[in-house]
Amino acid sequence: MKVCVFGAGNMGARITEVFLNAGHDVTMIDIKPEFTERGKTVITHDYEFLVSKGKMTAERKDELLASLKTSVDRKDAADADFIMEVILERMDLKKDLLEDLDKICPAHTIFASNTSGLSITEMAACIPHRSDKFIGCHFFNPAQIMKLVEVTRAIQTSDETFQTAFDLMASLGKTPVAVKEGPGFVVNRILIPMMNEAMGIVADGIASPADVDIAMQLGAGMKSGPLHTADLVGHDVNLAIMETLYRETGDPKYRPHPLMRQMVRAGWLGVKTGKGFFDYDGPFGKEIVKK
Numbered sequence: 001m002k003v004c005v006f007g008a009g010n011m012g013a014r015i016t017e018v019f020l021n022a023g024h025d026v027t028m029i030d031i032k033p034e035f036t037e038r039g040k041t042v043i044t045h046d047y048e049f050l051v052s053k054g055k056m057t058a059e060r061k062d063e064l065l066a067s068l069k070t071s072v073d074r075k076d077a078a079d080a081d082f083i084m085e086v087i088l089e090r091m092d093l094k095k096d097l098l099e100d101l102d103k104i105c106p107a108h109t110i111f112a113s114n115t116s117g118l119s120i121t122e123m124a125a126c127i128p129h130r131s132d133k134f135i136g137c138h139f140f141n142p143a144q145i146m147k148l149v150e151v152t153r154a155i156q157t158s159d160e161t162f163q164t165a166f167d168l169m170a171s172l173g174k175t176p177v178a179v180k181e182g183p184g185f186v187v188n189r190i191l192i193p194m195m196n197e198a199m200g201i202v203a204d205g206i207a208s209p210a211d212v213d214i215a216m217q218l219g220a221g222m223k224s225g226p227l228h229t230a231d232l233v234g235h236d237v238n239l240a241i242m243e244t245l246y247r248e249t250g251d252p253k254y255r256p257h258p259l260m261r262q263m264v265r266a267g268w269l270g271v272k273t274g275k276g277f278f279d280y281d282g283p284f285g286k287e288i289v290k291k
């Protein structure tokens with residue numbers, strides 16, 4: 001299957017990797033060559049790591065990388081059977097892209113969005129002639145490792161599109177779950193407000209970020225603490241999801257904590273900028289553990 005992934009960022013690069021691993025030809029498209037290069041470097045490093053651990057041969061790495069094309073031209077999606085939209089969490093940008101792709105792609109092409117919480121139905125509505133072929137495929141971070149994909153139906157999604165996307169996700173080695181549209185779907189409706197609350201605890205001076213995480217790991221059985229996870233996801237993404245939950249439900253329990261806004265305004269977005277609640281060795285770097 002020819003797959004086209006839009007967005008070579010945090011999620012887009014790793015989702016591209018997942019499709020490559022399953023034997024698909026993938027074109028990864030972003031808006032600037034340096035962004036697609038960065039995405040390709042992330043994928044290459046992942047493969048090199050597997051080679052160094054003896055979990056992949058160097059020949060297999062070269063073979064997989066040969067199935068990857070990169071581009072900054074939307075028209076290179078013209079022969080795609082499956083589009084994965086993984087661009088910034090902004091409805092205006094997503095609609096602009098989808099409307100264009102609707103003109104570029106053949107009638108059979110299925111469009112899927114990796115949105116964390118924007119309305120799948122609203123996106124489907126902007127491409128009325130193929131809204132039945134629109135669906136949410138929500139991967140989790142890091143996408144090459146996390147098993148879950150929320151396969152989320154818009155009100156317009158056909159049963160056929162749902163089944164194709166569901167089976168495709170399973171064929172990638174993922175565990176898909178069927179979800180109907182609702183703000184934040186399942187995981188983020190629970191997870192992001194919990195991170196928001198963790199930030200409130202830090203802002204109130206009740207515990208340090210490290211202690212909040214230790215408390216939740218040892219007291220609530222979490223593998224990764226909420227603030228580490230929040231740094232991994234990116235605070236711009238967390239804020240966008242909280243704003244969606246708040247706007248869509250009108251429920252004040254989803255109000256983004258002011259500290260989350262401050263972190264975004266400061267550019268302290270987490271792992272991707274090298275600084276969040278914890279410090280990292282540069283953008284996408286390893287955590288610097290303070291002694």
Ligand SMILES: NC(=O)c1ccc[n+]([C@@H]2O[C@H](COP(=O)([O-])OP(=O)(O)OC[C@H]3O[C@@H](n4cnc5c(N)ncnc54)[C@H](O)[C@@H]3O)[C@@H](O)[C@H]2O)c1
Pocket residue numbers: 006007008009010011012029030031032035086087088089090093097114115116117138139140141232233234237272
């Ligand atoms: N970060 C997470 O943990 C996470 C998890 C699940 C889902 N998501 C969702 O995935 C999507 C991407 O998030 P991310 O964390 O990868 O963001 P990111 O900021 O790391 O990457 C977004 C990429 O999209 C590119 N882009 C913007 N407009 C574009 C366009 N018109 N065409 C092509 N590329 C374009 C940007 O240049 C950037 O490289 C969002 O919808 C987000 O909500 C994120």
